[in-house]
Amino acid sequence: MSGCEMIEQSRTTCALGGMYTALAMERVLPVLHCGPGCQAQARSLLGTINGAQSAVPFQESVIPCSNFGETDVIFGGADRLRTLIEHTQAAYQADLLIVFSGCTPEIIGDDTASVVSSFAASRTPVLFAETAGFRGNNLYGHAQLWTAICDQYLRPRGAEAVIPGLVNVFGIVPFYDPFWSAQLEELALLLRSVGLKPNIFYGRGKGLPEVDKIPRAEFNLLLSPWVDLPLVRRLREQYGTPYLHYPAVPLGPTETSRFLRALTDFAALSPARTEAVIREGEAQYYYYLNRNLQWLYTCRVLPKYFLVNASAAAALSLTRYLVNDLGLIPDKIYLPENVPEKNRSQVEGYFRDTELNKGVAGFPVIFTEDGGLMAAEFGDRLFDPGTLAVFGSFWDVLFCRERRIPFLSVTTPQGNRAFGVRHYCGFSGGINFFTDYFAVLAELGPFGM
Numbered sequence: 001m002s003g004c005e006m007i008e009q010s011r012t013t014c015a016l017g018g019m020y021t022a023l024a025m026e027r028v029l030p031v032l033h034c035g036p037g038c039q040a041q042a043r044s045l046l047g048t049i050n051g052a053q054s055a056v057p058f059q060e061s062v063i064p065c066s067n068f069g070e071t072d073v074i075f076g077g078a079d080r081l082r083t084l085i086e087h088t089q090a091a092y093q094a095d096l097l098i099v100f101s102g103c104t105p106e107i108i109g110d111d112t113a114s115v116v117s118s119f120a121a122s123r124t125p126v127l128f129a130e131t132a133g134f135r136g137n138n139l140y141g142h143a144q145l146w147t148a149i150c151d152q153y154l155r156p157r158g159a160e161a162v163i164p165g166l167v168n169v170f171g172i173v174p175f176y177d178p179f180w181s182a183q184l185e186e187l188a189l190l191l192r193s194v195g196l197k198p199n200i201f202y203g204r205g206k207g208l209p210e211v212d213k214i215p216r217a218e219f220n221l222l223l224s225p226w227v228d229l230p231l232v233r234r235l236r237e238q239y240g241t242p243y244l245h246y247p248a249v250p251l252g253p254t255e256t257s258r259f260l261r262a263l264t265d266f267a268a269l270s271p272a273r274t275e276a277v278i279r280e281g282e283a284q285y286y287y288y289l290n291r292n293l294q295w296l297y298t299c300r301v302l303p304k305y306f307l308v309n310a311s312a313a314a315a316l317s318l319t320r321y322l323v324n325d326l327g328l329i330p331d332k333i334y335l336p337e338n339v340p341e342k343n344r345s346q347v348e349g350y351f352r353d354t355e356l357n358k359g360v361a362g363f364p365v366i367f368t369e370d371g372g373l374m375a376a377e378f379g380d381r382l383f384d385p386g387t388l389a390v391f392g393s394f395w396d397v398l399f400c401r402e403r404r405i406p407f408l409s410v411t412t413p414q415g416n417r418a419f420g421v422r423h424y425c426g427f428s429g430g431i432n433f434f435t436d437y438f439a440v441l442a443e444l445g446p447f448g449m
């Protein structure tokens, strides 16, 4: 960005937001070494207004924090952190503590690593992740947490055997993907249906026992365009575990069938069993789609084009579904999460890998940190009412409302809609998405007006 440009409508938090990955693991407790307001900054985007999410069992309001202040800037905050860890161990029933450091202790050079290492012999393991906000966003913080787990917690596999069919599932970032919990449960059902044993680290009943099994997996499954790619590569080095990189959480019949066949090839599963799962999934999807088809006629003018302003993971899943199964054409895809330069051409390639013909496959994929770029670029552009739909975050509501554009919130921050077991994954996730999409079309009336 040049000097006078600025970022608005951020879809990411600072690196401290990586603590939400810890909060998604049961009985794993973040301990914050940062200023008193830092946690609120992350919560305001990843928690409360992001699908009304809160952590279980350790809610944000009970997370220990050193409340780093002016005195600590002058004299250092290491002693305060040591006391905080001691009190946390006495007061909380946690299986693992992870210290997340914010900007101030890192700027003044607090030796947080040495404080944490002094607890090496304690009953509850204590890890340390460097997550100063100036280092990156919450996806960086998520990666730092996994680096800490690999460096400081996981043990060599030793004589323990690989468990046949056990597959570690990476790529879905809890809380940042607002549907993460139900998304992972649906994914687990899919994996089990073709004969695998999913090893999932986040959500109801998931945590350290699953992390402990990481070295024993037969392979790692990565379901994201770029997040966690360094992690599965690292685990291949650390344990020799191969990985399958499928870049999108499969949504709808086309992608889910393709994903299951790729998985079957990779893991040498039974093709007959997989085809039976696909037949059943497609039958369910098209049954419900046909029941809702009347909506197509009552809406009459249906959007042909769409804009996406979302995380790369959400944008890719949706784009593939909207193109391959609903026949829409991408107008422009905005990815406001600061995808690393080195991953960009590969990520863009994933968006081109759809069933679009060459004439319409040249849509722009924009890599940015600026969530407001879509609105700024759109300006006063004219378009026929009802011909365009937008998939973004709560930030995009006003932009769409002013222009009477059908809009569905699919990415962080989601707004005040609670999800329960709602997910956009697999065959049934396609039905969920279809019904949500047509609800917003119907809201705008028969001609999108």
Ligand code: SF4
Residues within 6 Å of the ligand: 014, 015, 016, 034, 035, 037, 038, 039, 041, 101, 102, 103, 104, 131, 132, 133, 134
């Ligand atoms: S950027 Fe630094 S000071 Fe700001 S919230 Fe994040 S850790 Fe705290």
